[in-house]
Amino acid sequence: MQNLYRTAAVVTVFSAVEHGLGFLYRIILSRLLGPEGLGIYQVALTVFAVFLTITSSGLPITLSRVISKHRAQGSRQREQAATTAAIAITLLISIPLTILLFLLRKPFSGVFSDPRCADLFYILLIGLSFTSVYAILRGCFWGNKRFFVYSLVELIEEIVMIAAGVALLLFVPTQIADINLAAVAVLISYLCSFALATVYFFVRGGKLRSPRGEFLPLLKSSLPVTAMRTSSSLVNSVISVLFPMRLTAAGSSPSRAMSEYGVIYGMVMPVLMIPSTLIGSIALVLVPELSESFYKKEREKLSGLVERALNATLLIAGILIPFFVVCGGDVGAMLYSNAAAGKLISGCALILLPMSVTMISTSILNSLGCEKYTLLFFLLGAAAMLACVWFLPAHLGSGALLVGMALDYLISSVCSLALLKKKTGRLRSGKYFLKLALCAAPVAALGYLARKLFVTYMGYLPALALTVLVIGAAELLLFGAARLMDVRVLMSRFFGRKKRSA
Helix, strand or coil, X not given: CHHHHHHHHHHHHHHHHHHHHHHXXXXXXXXXXXXXXXXXXXXXXXXXXXXXXXXXXXXXXXXXXXXXXXXXXXCHHHHHHHHHHHHHHHHHHHHXXXXXXXXXXXXXXXXXXXXXXXXXXXXXXXXXXXXXHXXXXXXXXXXXXXXXXXXXXXXXXHHHHHHHHHHHHHHCCCCCCHHHHHHHHHHHHHXXXXXXXXXXXXXXXXXXXXXXXXXXXXXXXXXXXXXXXXXXXXXXXXXXXXXXXXXXXXXXXXHHHHHHHHHXXXXXXXXXXXXXXXXXXXXXXXXXXXXXXXXXXXXXXXXXXXXXXXXXXXXXXXXXXXXHHHHHHHHHHHHHXXXXXXXXXXXXXXXXXXXXXXXXXXXXXXXXXXXXXXXXXXHHHHHHHHXXXXXXXXXXXXXHHHHHHHHHHHHHHHHHHHHHXXXXXXXXXXXXXXXXXXXXXXXXXXXXXXXXXXXXXXXXXXXXXXHHHHHHHXXXXXXXXXXXXXXXXXXXXXXXXXXXXX
């Protein structure tokens, strides 16, 4: 278990750096492209994500689970055959799909309300097959518990995208539109990660064997995951078109409607997705362990791993929610110079809770072979979100989309927890959640009062810094007293290392 924690810590560091850089890049893009340009960029990425999901989304996690199964059975050749089958499947889908979309470029471009979105999409489409194969190799690394290289290549991909984007947008004189250059940077990062992963795969002894006997099991297991994620991408694509349209119908101008979409998906959501850095690390490390425990029928170990994962996820959300409630407005103003984004961040902080639970529970259920159920839960939540986007913009404006997201995550999280309880035989995180809520509420209230006091007597940045310190100290005190986290262990490790280094 200690090795598991160390691995999770290493993955978390890589993931935190990667997401931190990505977050910084979003800030840069928001300033260089503006809300409207960022909205166009986001629409193109969202539609491209649909096809990337179709070609590879369900295969990596399924491949990792199949590899874990073959590892438990000691069958190295079947591991290699499964990897080969996954690569063949993704190429058989991605290459014809790419050719078809280029042949039908003129009619397909009509899908986009703004023709500039189509230009970005077709730049990204060049890299579809490359990044699809990379996703399969990433699943192979995942199943073999090569978390370091998995995380390192992901980080390098992010660094290359940011470096290429900044260089193209700021230092390379060209007549190409800025939003197109941003898409070129994404394409360059796809090619780089594909090359690095392929070289590592073969250098470390990876082999391609006859995929006979592995095609059908992989397809059968991956189809529900692919269907769920494709549906998610499709829903996001529909929203990228439907939401601005419904805002326009409610009285907004087309330009303002696209800007509102850019604010939510380009500014608010990157902040609200901060917990995904830590939760993704937990899921990445736990999925192979959960799969092995499931196939070995180690029910007690499985239940313990699920409980730890849920408690850790709840703690992450519980720590961040008071910060966002109190300081969300400051975050929007400081990062984006956009008061509306800050107001939305603060007002939607509670979405973090069902969002975080949905993230971890979906990964856990997929590792246990419950892909069909996670697809059903997603569809229920998506139906609620689409209904909100259609009916509420006239009453709530851009808030309609955020209300829809909240309902989506709430439905998915409740259904997922009910199924997890059935699968593991017990789910003892309810008491932990109640204690966390009782501690987080007074922390947020104290933070609000502290911020109000500090802003009255000092400058903006000192007031924000002191407010963050007050919230952090209150969380250490209350969360520690409630035994939601072991503060003594954290302090002893920190000061112990500091003392030894001295």
